[in-house]
C-alpha cells in the first residue's frame with residue numbers, strides 16, 4: 001500500500017499539517033500520535049509511523065478528532081470513536097489489519 005508521510009487536512013476550518021514520523025521530541029514513545037494546537041510548531045499532528053495499519057489509522061483519526069475540537073471532547077470518547085471508525089473503514093476497503101508493505 002502506497003502511503004504519504006506529509007500532507008495537510010482542514011479540521012474545523014483550520015489547516016493542520018500531518019506528519020508521519022518515527023520519533024519526535026513532541027511524541028511520547030508510548031503514544032501513537034499527538035495533536036499540538038500551539039507551540040512546538042503547532043498546529044501540527046504527528047503520527048508515529050507504524051507497521052500496523054489499524055493502529056496507524058486509529059491514531060490518525062484520533063488526532064484529527066482532537067484537531068476538530070481541541071481540548072473539548074473527552075479522551076475516552078475520542079479513543080472509542082477513533083477505534084470504531086478505523087475498523088469500519090478497514091472493513092469497507094477489505095483491509096485486513098496486517099503489516100504495511102515495507
Ligand SMILES: [Zn+2]
Nearest residue numbers: 062066075078
Ligand atoms: Zn487523545
